[in-house]
Amino acid sequence: MMKKYFSPILISFFIILSCKEDDSPIYVPQPGATLDIPVGGPTEPNQVWVDLDQCTVNVNQRDSWDFGFYFDENFRVILNNSTGMAAGKLNSTNIDEVKESDIASLKSVVTVGNFQADNVQYVDDIMGNYLERTAIDEIRKKDEENHVYLVNMGYFVFNGNTNDLTVIGDHRGWKKIRILRNDFNSYKIQYADISDITHKEVIVKKNKGYHFSYVSLSGGMIKVQPPKKLWDMCFTVFINENKGHGTYTFADFITINTMSNTGAYQANISEVGSYEDFTKEKVDFTKFVYNDQRVIGSSWRTTYGGAKVYTDRFYVLKDSKGNLFKLKFINMTDKNGHRGYPKLEYKILTN
Template identity: 45%
Template sequence: MKYLKIFSFLFIITAVQSCLSADEDPVSVAPFTGSVADPDIMGATQPNQVWIDLSDINPDTKKVNQSINKRTDWELGFYSGTEYRVVLNGSIAMAVAKIPNATNINAVKESDVKTLMNQAQVGPFGTSVLQYVDSPTGNFLTQTTGIETIKENDADNPVYLLNLGKKIGSEANIPPGSVSLTGDARGWKKIQILRAPNGYKIRYADLNATDYKEYIVSKDTDYTFQFFSFTSGNTVNIQPKKKKWDIAFTAFTNEVFMGTSSAGSYFYADFIITNTANGVAAYQVNASNLDQAYKAFKLSDVDQTKLISNDQRAIGDKWRTTTGTSDVPGAFVYADRFFVLKDAEGFYFKLRFNKMKNQDGERGHPNFEFEPL
């Protein structure tokens, strides 16, 4: 996080005269002013993932900086921590399934996995499909779905069928207020992931190939994940460093409910995730008079018991509706709530979302404002 520390003589005198005692540690001070952000999702096909650090303000524009990549720039994320975990790119609706009784990746053919190809999909097909995607909570270290923990013994690591998800949708003829997230299928791979010194060894091939390719992915503890692209056959830069982002705007593979019952996996537009892997937490504040409540909210009003640090969907889709109400149909930003966020450095912010469409009614043009508390 980029934040400001002030250790001037004047600050010390002021601190001593106030509530700080002489033996207390220096206090990191959050940015003095808030800012406005227009995440560059790039319209109704929402091709971009946008990573934002609320403390990273451009000194010239006074707006928050953005780290941007195409959703199709990567397929797999390899955890750089002590554990050996691998995640899917849920922003393109990927899915994965263990191939029964498969130990030799070269021996697997498309005819062997025809039935499995119909199952390893993203869609509201019942709770059984949730096993083929990552946990929407973002708790990848404990999830029992997706790709298993990579085992130390090579022979214990299965061969997987990997659904590469969907291409970015077409920009043609999208009605105002709608989105076109998904295009044609991106195809399939068979993969096997093993451990390597300080990293991973990935073996991958097309389904009918008899010779696999291999690549070593090394861990880098400055980052939560190292990301891999089958297109380039190499690692690619996606997320900023561990504590250099708070929220991300992205398409998202989520769990959908019918009432209180799970209906399986579903693909969401206009979604926001929080960096829970590095301590970011958030919660929603309801307000009958949004302008008044947002302006008046201060640090002492933060309810620590409401902060959500174990689910990356703390903001999620709660900032907007895509179906509207009986009185006001369509997609719009809720005007009865704002959000509180605690970043990885312990600073607090309030966030207010203002729009999700441009003046022509095209989705994928969000705007929000925020202030440090």
């Protein structure tokens, strides 16, 4: 058995872009901007984290990480939704005894997009309420209560040249994993290929400045999500639910930072007037959604009759610091109609 220790010394697979003119540490909300979101084109290889009040953009490659480990007193672990990961609980608590014959029949079940209505149980809560439900149960204090899981590792980012939307690459394979509490401030991951009769172990320390500590089984600690209150929205490929048909892969998707109490709602021009004329006085505080990270989701764009943004709506967002913004989407394609090039405009709402 091989053991590794992953502390919050991060391997950097990200870039940071800013539309500010200086790096002043003094907190001053920015008035707004027009942002080209570097999703990366038709393969949509990137997750892009946007902080509106500081006008910053953080970027990481979607398949650079596997698991996220919650920072607080709860011991919760999330899967990389953007690569289509899924996990199914096994009866065993001994990772070394699990073999291919034990899980062969589950491989067609623990997967995304198989048109089975109940397969949402194998992905984390799609609303983003991760402290209530994750595909992997909350990690228990007693080791003997933590089971082995069959993990579908999802898909790599597509590696090739294409002008067509292609967000799924080669399959990343299967793992068996078991996660334990190492101590109050860290987790222990046991993991192996299905046919292995011994396993490897990794210790992951919590990072209290972030919602999650992110880990790649092959690459160690990975910087993904910015600090807890330094992002509002994430542009990503997303596994959503197609009601009655189970999980489904959505491109051009947006989640919001509900874990830091960010809220948003859709404002229809037919009801509130134009984006340009919308002021702070027109904000309807009863409409903010704080318990569903998909409140913007895919509702900003359509693919019927060609990929384009809706022009009959915009969005109102309240960030974790209480700032109010209006934002609208300008396009989702480049000049040649290729997807993966979203652009938005936003302004802070002041008195």
